[in-house]
Amino acid sequence: MPTESGEKRSWRQAWAVYTRPTVIRMLLLGFAAGLPFMLVFSTLTAWLRTEGVSRTAIGFFAWVGITYSIKVLWAPVVDRVRVPLLTAWLGQRRSWMLAAQLTILLGLAGMALTDPLSQLTQLALLAVLVAFASATQDITIDAFRIESDEVQFQAALAGTYVLGYRLALLATGAGALFLADQVGWTLAYLAMAALMFVGLFAVAISPEPSSPDRLNIENEPLVMGFRERTRLRGLPADLIAWILGAVVAPFVDFVRRFRWLALPILALVGLYKASDLSMAAMANPLYLDVGFTLSQIGAVSGLFGVAMTISGGLVGGLMVARFGLMPMMLVGAIGIAATNLLFAWLATMQPVIWALTLTITGDNFFVGFSATVFIAWMSGLVSRRYTATQYALFSSLMTLPGKFLGGPSGWIVDQAGYVFFFFYASALGIPAMLLVIYLMSRQQQIAAAARQG
Numbered sequence: 001m002p003t004e005s006g007e008k009r010s011w012r013q014a015w016a017v018y019t020r021p022t023v024i025r026m027l028l029l030g031f032a033a034g035l036p037f038m039l040v041f042s043t044l045t046a047w048l049r050t051e052g053v054s055r056t057a058i059g060f061f062a063w064v065g066i067t068y069s070i071k072v073l074w075a076p077v078v079d080r081v082r083v084p085l086l087t088a089w090l091g092q093r094r095s096w097m098l099a100a101q102l103t104i105l106l107g108l109a110g111m112a113l114t115d116p117l118s119q120l121t122q123l124a125l126l127a128v129l130v131a132f133a134s135a136t137q138d139i140t141i142d143a144f145r146i147e148s149d150e151v152q153f154q155a156a157l158a159g160t161y162v163l164g165y166r167l168a169l170l171a172t173g174a175g176a177l178f179l180a181d182q183v184g185w186t187l188a189y190l191a192m193a194a195l196m197f198v199g200l201f202a203v204a205i206s207p208e209p210s211s212p213d214r215l216n217i218e219n220e221p222l223v224m225g226f227r228e229r230t231r232l233r234g235l236p237a238d239l240i241a242w243i244l245g246a247v248v249a250p251f252v253d254f255v256r257r258f259r260w261l262a263l264p265i266l267a268l269v270g271l272y273k274a275s276d277l278s279m280a281a282m283a284n285p286l287y288l289d290v291g292f293t294l295s296q297i298g299a300v301s302g303l304f305g306v307a308m309t310i311s312g313g314l315v316g317g318l319m320v321a322r323f324g325l326m327p328m329m330l331v332g333a334i335g336i337a338a339t340n341l342l343f344a345w346l347a348t349m350q351p352v353i354w355a356l357t358l359t360i361t362g363d364n365f366f367v368g369f370s371a372t373v374f375i376a377w378m379s380g381l382v383s384r385r386y387t388a389t390q391y392a393l394f395s396s397l398m399t400l401p402g403k404f405l406g407g408p409s410g411w412i413v414d415q416a417g418y419v420f421f422f423f424y425a426s427a428l429g430i431p432a433m434l435l436v437i438y439l440m441s442r443q444q445q446i447a448a449a450a451r452q453g
Helices: 011-019 021-039 042-050 055-069 075-080 086-090 092-112 120-148 151-183 185-194 197-205 221-229 235-271 274-290 294-323 325-346 353-381 387-397 400-406 409-416 418-427 430-441 443-451
Strands: none
Touching: 011 021, 011 151, 011 294, 021 042, 021 092, 021 120, 021 151, 021 185, 021 197, 042 055, 042 151, 042 185, 055 120, 075 120, 075 235, 075 387, 086 092, 092 120, 092 185, 092 197, 120 151, 120 353, 120 387, 151 185, 151 294, 151 353, 221 235, 235 353, 235 387, 235 400, 235 430, 235 443, 274 294, 274 325, 274 353, 274 400, 274 409, 274 418, 274 430, 294 325, 294 353, 325 353, 325 418, 325 430, 353 387, 409 418, 430 443
């Protein structure tokens, strides 16, 4: 976690963080990270439906997204295993990024050349391959971002990452649909595959931040203790040593550094976005039930909504540079919860565009703002020795409670109505606010533990 030195930057100094080369490069890597996401989800389902694939078959494609939720399972491999030939040439982070990006590029090209009707299984397997490579790229880019600059610049890095990611969603969402309408799905997906050269270019111009010595698990205390006590030899001993060094050690390190504070920290990781994620499934049904048309919803939540998310992300990075991280964490938590009340208010309104615009403006702005400060906060907690594994744990944990709490959202609306539901969703943000306030009171202790990483 970034330390609070007490130094207060001027507005000019705060803006200057966006001119750092590391921050600019993160724009390109954010674009590369966001590129595959829509192409294996909503854009892909649009393609399948226009080709006449059944809704039942399309529904099963949602399982592709499981790869993003379980990426923590192979994060230790990304952290510790060398890519043959590439790691010696590029280093640990850049080699894994390059391997993932080439897989995404080839996978998308393969999808483009596959017929959804006669080769649906092949298309599904290619989509899983692209999603797996995309999740692997996410693991690597997260680690690269954290290792490539100092803690106090992580919010700016996160801000440009969010900007690049959202631009990629625009390109592969609305952009891909428009292109498919003009030239067909094959050329549209080939064009999207070609955009991955943005990520390849970013890898080419980026210095490697990870040092080779961190790959030696034999230096781990757990491994050394095991070697001293065990009577095993050969492959079994080496396998256990690798699991201890690559899988167990990152979690032991986190608990060792933060001790009992690890519990409230992990609780905040899981609950910070719960208020926002729990209501996400009911936003579009609310808009439709109030009486807005699909065109109105698309016009306001499409380009305008994305623009507000991007603005929120950049403002978040600026405000952290100006006022510090933890105060902005609290602002983000309050903003997420408070903007849910806008949806409750919208449920009482007639379908007027200004009310829809105000609601989406507030919600999307704080989605971007909170994402930037939250990413920066989590980035400061991880050890530079186990960056990929520890951050993958956080990024997996941060969505689970919110998605779980969002499961009965439709039932609550059916039983009690939209107004009650969005007040309930707003109240889910209170634990996050209290946890932020509590951790602010332990900031020096947490900062000292974070420096040990």
